[in-house]
Amino acid sequence: MLRCILIILDGLGDEYIPELNGTPLQYLSGKLKVLDKLAREGIGGIMYPLSPGIPASSDTAHLSIFGYDIKKEYPGRGFFEAIGAGIRLREGEVALRFNLATVKEVGKELIIVDRRAGRINDEDAEILTRDLQKRIEEEGLPVVLKHTLEHRGVMIIKPEKELSWRITDTDPHEINSPVLKAQPFEDTPSEERESAEYTAQIVNSVVKLSYEVLNNHELNVKREMKGLLKANIILPRGAGKAIRLMSFREKWGFRAAFVAGGPLYKGVARTIGMEEIKVKGATGRVDTNLEGKVKGVIQALDKGYDFVFLHIKALDTLSHDLNPKGKAEFIARIDKALEPLLELEDIVIAVTGDHSTSSIRGRHIGMPLPIAFWSRKIRRDNAKYFNEIELAEKGGLGVLRGHDILPILLDLSDRAMEYGLRPSPKPVFYIGARGEPLRV
Amino acid sequence: MLRCILIILDGLGDEYIPELNGTPLQYLSGKLKVLDKLAREGIGGIMYPLSPGIPASSDTAHLSIFGYDIKKEYPGRGFFEAIGAGIRLREGEVALRFNLATVKEVGKELIIVDRRAGRINDEDAEILTRDLQKRIEEEGLPVVLKHTLEHRGVMIIKPEKELSWRITDTDPHEINSPVLKAQPFEDTPSEERESAEYTAQIVNSVVKLSYEVLNNHELNVKREMKGLLKANIILPRGAGKAIRLMSFREKWGFRAAFVAGGPLYKGVARTIGMEEIKVKGATGRVDTNLEGKVKGVIQALDKGYDFVFLHIKALDTLSHDLNPKGKAEFIARIDKALEPLLELEDIVIAVTGDHSTSSIRGRHIGMPLPIAFWSRKIRRDNAKYFNEIELAEKGGLGVLRGHDILPILLDLSDRAMEYGLRPSPKPVFYIGARGEPLRV
Numbered sequence: 001m002l003r004c005i006l007i008i009l010d011g012l013g014d015e016y017i018p019e020l021n022g023t024p025l026q027y028l029s030g031k032l033k034v035l036d037k038l039a040r041e042g043i044g045g046i047m048y049p050l051s052p053g054i055p056a057s058s059d060t061a062h063l064s065i066f067g068y069d070i071k072k073e074y075p076g077r078g079f080f081e082a083i084g085a086g087i088r089l090r091e092g093e094v095a096l097r098f099n100l101a102t103v104k105e106v107g108k109e110l111i112i113v114d115r116r117a118g119r120i121n122d123e124d125a126e127i128l129t130r131d132l133q134k135r136i137e138e139e140g141l142p143v144v145l146k147h148t149l150e151h152r153g154v155m156i157i158k159p160e161k162e163l164s165w166r167i168t169d170t171d172p173h174e175i176n177s178p179v180l181k182a183q184p185f186e187d188t189p190s191e192e193r194e195s196a197e198y199t200a201q202i203v204n205s206v207v208k209l210s211y212e213v214l215n216n217h218e219l220n221v222k223r224e225m226k227g228l229l230k231a232n233i234i235l236p237r238g239a240g241k242a243i244r245l246m247s248f249r250e251k252w253g254f255r256a257a258f259v260a261g262g263p264l265y266k267g268v269a270r271t272i273g274m275e276e277i278k279v280k281g282a283t284g285r286v287d288t289n290l291e292g293k294v295k296g297v298i299q300a301l302d303k304g305y306d307f308v309f310l311h312i313k314a315l316d317t318l319s320h321d322l323n324p325k326g327k328a329e330f331i332a333r334i335d336k337a338l339e340p341l342l343e344l345e346d347i348v349i350a351v352t353g354d355h356s357t358s359s360i361r362g363r364h365i366g367m368p369l370p371i372a373f374w375s376r377k378i379r380r381d382n383a384k385y386f387n388e389i390e391l392a393e394k395g396g397l398g399v400l401r402g403h404d405i406l407p408i409l410l411d412l413s414d415r416a417m418e419y420g421l422r423p424s425p426k427p428v429f430y431i432g433a434r435g436e437p438l439r440v
Numbered sequence: 441m442l443r444c445i446l447i448i449l450d451g452l453g454d455e456y457i458p459e460l461n462g463t464p465l466q467y468l469s470g471k472l473k474v475l476d477k478l479a480r481e482g483i484g485g486i487m488y489p490l491s492p493g494i495p496a497s498s499d500t501a502h503l504s505i506f507g508y509d510i511k512k513e514y515p516g517r518g519f520f521e522a523i524g525a526g527i528r529l530r531e532g533e534v535a536l537r538f539n540l541a542t543v544k545e546v547g548k549e550l551i552i553v554d555r556r557a558g559r560i561n562d563e564d565a566e567i568l569t570r571d572l573q574k575r576i577e578e579e580g581l582p583v584v585l586k587h588t589l590e591h592r593g594v595m596i597i598k599p600e601k602e603l604s605w606r607i608t609d610t611d612p613h614e615i616n617s618p619v620l621k622a623q624p625f626e627d628t629p630s631e632e633r634e635s636a637e638y639t640a641q642i643v644n645s646v647v648k649l650s651y652e653v654l655n656n657h658e659l660n661v662k663r664e665m666k667g668l669l670k671a672n673i674i675l676p677r678g679a680g681k682a683i684r685l686m687s688f689r690e691k692w693g694f695r696a697a698f699v700a701g702g703p704l705y706k707g708v709a710r711t712i713g714m715e716e717i718k719v720k721g722a723t724g725r726v727d728t729n730l731e732g733k734v735k736g737v738i739q740a741l742d743k744g745y746d747f748v749f750l751h752i753k754a755l756d757t758l759s760h761d762l763n764p765k766g767k768a769e770f771i772a773r774i775d776k777a778l779e780p781l782l783e784l785e786d787i788v789i790a791v792t793g794d795h796s797t798s799s800i801r802g803r804h805i806g807m808p809l810p811i812a813f814w815s816r817k818i819r820r821d822n823a824k825y826f827n828e829i830e831l832a833e834k835g836g837l838g839v840l841r842g843h844d845i846l847p848i849l850l851d852l853s854d855r856a857m858e859y860g861l862r863p864s865p866k867p868v869f870y871i872g873a874r875g876e877p878l879r880v
Contacts, residue, residue: 043807377455377456377800378455378456379454379455379456379463379807379828379829380456380462380829381829381832381833382829382833393833394832394833395832396486396808396828396829396832396833397486397492397807397808397832398485398486398808398832398838398839399838399839400492404491404492404493405493406493407491407492407493407494407806408492408493408806409493410493410806411493411494411495411805411806411807412493414801416493416494416495416805416806417495418495418496418497418803418804419490419494419495419496419497419500420496420497420499420500420517420678421497421609421613421678422608422609422625423608423609423611423612423613423620424608425608425623425624425625425626426626427625427626427627429494434612434617434620435608435620435621435623436620436621436623437549437550437618437619437620437621438549438550438610438618438619438620438621438644438647438648439548439549439621440545440548440549440550440648440651
């Protein structure tokens with residue numbers, strides 16, 4: 001059996017950049033030692049993380065790639081954000097991110113003046129959150145607020161009754177718009193409808209209470225006198241519910257580790273039971289320790305993990321910052337850093353991204369990603385370069401979805417059970433999956 | 441309307457074979473008269489029998505290719521094996537294959553020493569099976585065992601109560617592992633749960649009883665004295681339930697015949713009501729009568745069948761035997777034998793495999809297969825050679841799944857009903873499908 005390395009380069013795919021006469025990857029064609037070798041000596045194709053045209057969020061893309069059905073097994077983004085931020089949630093709790101914001105009353109609506117209350121400082125935010133928390137407790141609402149950084153915080157709802165994450169954001173995500181009511185998604189399954197109503201109602205109560213407590217709070221009066229914006233409301237968004245997801249090990253049989261810098265990716269990987277390999281200087285930013293992260297992958301394999309997920313974040317950030325040249329340069333740096341992986345024995349490497357991010361439009365786009373699988377013994381296609389177009393044209397695997405990646409890795413690493421053989425009662429298809437022994 | 445020939449070359453796809461500098465089909469590029477012509481003058485692509493990365497078993501692959509939904513319409517492998525072996529099952533019965541095997545007691549578990557009891561001879565196996573059958577009847581278990589060949593047999597459970605095929609194998613498929621309890625699949629539909637529990641319980645009772653009866657059976661004592669392995673247990677696996685599958689004719693409107701050597705393929709084709717064209721010397725092995733089988737196809741068309749399924753098994757066997765050169769040679773022989781088909785008028789030919797089988801790893805793999813469709817009037821792509829990579833790169837049909845093949849054949853043969861037109865109450869899409877006449 002071979003060991004597997006899955007490399008996800010966040011926001012890797014892109015679109016036509018006039019100054020590069022192609023995507024950043026096309027611009028680098030023939031200059032990428034490792035990535036082009038994986039394409040040339042391996043087999044690949046293009047991959048839609050969810051489906052064509054759908055710009056995936058990082059969490060839904062990663063879950064899909066790890067083989068989870070995001071229609072059924074997605075707990076909402078707030079869950080991963082909370083875990084990634086080091087907050088421990090108990091099963092059944094719902095977490096939302098919130099902003100301290102500035103609103104003004106117009107008629108009966110509260111209109112957003114600033115979504116970040118002028119990027120309020122930690123000290124003021126801490127005081128306001130604490131005083132709001134006191135009133136929440138006096139009112140008997142099952143809610144705990146935690147201030148995190150600047151205008152940001154996390155709101156946790158305790159499950160006195162069944163909760164649901166399927167509620168809308170109160171944050172309209174733009175200024176001059178009214179603060180919104182949290183409401184159940186219309187496509188909430190009927191059995192979850194009541195709990196979504198209940199959860200939304202709690203969130204709405206807390207938002208109203210926050211305006212009541214904060215609008216005339218003495219600290220806000222002082223801030224106004226100083227010419228600062230009042231932080232007179234909290235805007236919860238991105239609800240997520242702490243649920244137990246089937247572990248990656250149960251699903252695929254792999255003993256998996258991960259190397260990642262960004263909190264969200266750590267949150268996702270921890271949630272499904274991957275072990276973290278901590279790397280000094282892994283920041284999730286452009287200044288990350290790429291060489292250290294690749295060493296971390298090798299260490300994980302040396303420790304006996306048979307699957308390592310390596311996540312590199314900064315390409316996405318560079319795209320959001322509209323910096324395609326920076327993106328191309330960083331791809332070249334990643335390519336160089338990956339070189340030690342080619343020396344490994346008994347290995348399958350898969351490399352792709354979680355979604356395309358346009359470095360012209362500065363947002364996630366629904367275009368497919370290039371993907372290449374490589375091992376020393378693998379069917380080879382005629383692709384020479386690792387980029388979106390070469391692999392669409394010449395990839396021997398054709399068009400894949402995110403959820404195809406793990407079955408292909410099981411197969412290439414000699415772990416796939418022939419479909420139809422069932423020594424295990426679980427709906428899993430890896431060699432070694434076993435039911436209970438018969439006892440005499 | 442054209443007539444259709446569907447040629448399935450079992451285990452056709454492969455991976456990179458260093459000595460061939462490609463797959464066996466790539467190695468033969470430009471040397472295949474018929475297959476390359478079908479690719480060159482036809483249209484093709486790649487085909488995943490189930491989905492990317494999933495190594496299909498032959499039965500699930502064939503059913504998918506014939507348009508059956510293996511999530512809903514799959515009766516379990518044992519059903520086809522039993523039918524292929526000439527055993528008649530009544531509706532509702534469950535059949536399992538079993539091995540006579542050797543186990544040793546370790547604690548409360550039974551550990552596999554040899555899955556085939558040293559390939560026990562027919563005579564000994566017959567005696568042991570017969571004596572076990574007697575005890576089964578004394579115990580009042582609704583089970584009939586039939587010895588077939590060497591260590592092999594078939595176990596049939598009579599439906600005193602509703603039975604289910606959704607139970608796990610007791611055979612762990614490897615030595616030094618414990619004999620497993622038959623258990624319902626965790627993903628058994630809830631309405632089938634009880635019958636799966638009941639079926640599993642019967643299987644477990646018989647397995648325990650077999651150890652009780654056989655471990656100290658006088659014949660086994662004699663075998664041990666002769667230095668032979670005891671055949672002291674039976675290991676049932678691959679449960680299948682006799683159900684009525686919608687016939688191929690009902691589903692697609694074709695009057696279909698088949699030419700095949702291997703028992704499993706005969707079992708599948710018979711189950712869905714295809715008529716067998718018997719060909720002398722069609723063995724399912726390398727020594728099969730290829731020319732005779734192709735003549736059989738032509739005879740079937742002459743008799744008025746408008747669909748012929750031709751199955752050739754040996755490529756899969758050669759792959760399991762780690763013989764890529766033999767595989768390439770046999771492909772060349774098949775290619776030559778197919779020549780007479782090109783002379784036929786009013787014909788569509790589709791050629792592909794049921795799954796890829798690695799002739800390095802000796803097992804089914806999840807890599808896609810090349811597929812080509814050919815008729816005298818058909819859209820042509822730029823593919824020149826019939827192989828996995830050429831058709832991935834140049835195939836005009838892109839990436840297909842097994843279940844796409846029959847709709848394409850209906851379409852190419854002028855039988856497809858425009859989607860949305862429904863003169864028939866059945867969910868079928870062929871011209872000629874009709875409901876009841878209106879009577880005035």
